[in-house]
Amino acid sequence: MSNNSHELLRTGGAIELKIENKVAWITLNRPEVFNSFNRDMALSLQSVLDNCNEDSTVRAIVLTGNGKAFCAGQDLKEVTDPELNPGFRKILEEHYNPIIQRIRTIEKPIVAAVNGVAAGAGANIALACDIVIASEHASFIQAFSKIGLVPDSAGTFFLPRLIGFQKASALMMLGDKVSALEALTMGMIYKLFPxxxxxxxxxxxxxxxxxxxxxxxxxxxxxxxxxxxxxxEQQLALESDLQIEASSSYDYNEGVTAFIEKRKPEFKGN
Structure with missing residues (x-):
């Protein structure tokens, strides 16, 4: 990848990528089907996330959608086409599960910028990110029960931890549409903007x-x-280990020095 902070790196496909000011902007780009996932889009997203992870010039990642939707989940035309249908095991094990694993294991902050409807796997991919920010036009729907499926893409892992077991259970079983304001109120997202x-x-x-x-x-x-x-006990021990690791970084030394010198620190990310 180029070090140019204003270079558009990948356009025209199911996933668009732009790097600007050390931020990687990843855009789901199938607006004609509300950015629903097919195999090409899922594999492309994995590849782009890998590139962002490996690129030392990228220090934050934003995931958003093109058009009116963030992501409507799985493209049902793919799973109902006898020739294209990869089967649910393949979809989960090769498409969605690897995306969630990448979101959680990439040690850079990942922001979900939910610009519109986030449904099914689309909602759960957003909720797996480190920070979820929503437009006032956004909404979240655990749509699986509407077609006789169960939540996937780690929805049953993250949503109860975000909003509580009882409310998560209700949203998953009833398939209620949650507005951005409701999502903010119940602690599902970080912030809401016009x-x-x-x-x-x-x-x-x-x-x-x-x-x-x-x-x-x-x-x-x-x-x-x-x-x-x-x-x-395990968490306290891990905090100790990682605090020692953090305290040996350039940025720790820079942060302390800047504090003593009463100036703004210039972090390098290492």
């Missing part, structure tokens, strides 16, 4: 993340991941 300022607000947050000590943010992400299954 449509007119949404893109600029997301940009501000993402560029702020990209200027922060990326290594420390990545270690924080690792701690949060492990907190899902660790005992208190």
């Amino acid at each position: 449509v007119a300022t949404f893109e600029e607000e997301v940009k501000t947050i993402a560029e702020n993340l990209a200027q922060m000590p990326t290594k420390a943010l990545g270690l924080t992400k690792r701690l949060l991941n492990q907190s899902m299954t660790n005992t208190l």
Whole structure:
């Protein structure tokens, strides 16, 4: 990848990628079907996430959608076409599960900028991100029960932890549409912005993340991941280990020095 901070790197396909000011903007780009996933789009997203992970110039990632929707989940035309249908096991094990695993294991902050409807797997991919920001036109739907399926893409893992077991159970069984304001109120998302300022607000947050000590943010992400299954004792031990690792970084030294010198730190992300 180029180090040019204003270069559009990939356009025209199911996934678009732009790197700007150390932020990778990943856009789901099938607006004619509300950015629903087919195999090409799922595999392309995995590839782009891998590239962003490997590119040291990328220090924050934004995932958003083109057009009116963020992502409507699985493209049902693919699963009902006798020739194209890869089968649900392949869809989950080769499409969605690897996407969720990448979102959680890439040690860079990933922001979901939910610009419109996020349904089914689309909603759960958003909720797996580190920070979820929604436009006032956004909505979230656990749509699986509407067609006789169960939630996937780690929805049953993250949603109960975000909003509580009882409310998650109700949303998954009833398939209620949750507005952006309702999602904010119940703690499903971080912030809500008007449509007119949404893109600029997301940009501000993402560029702020990209200027922060990326290594420390990545270690924080690792701690949060492990907190899902660790005992208190295990978590305390891991905090100690990772704090020692963080304290040996360039950014820690820069942060402390800047504090003493009463100036703004210039973090490098390592």
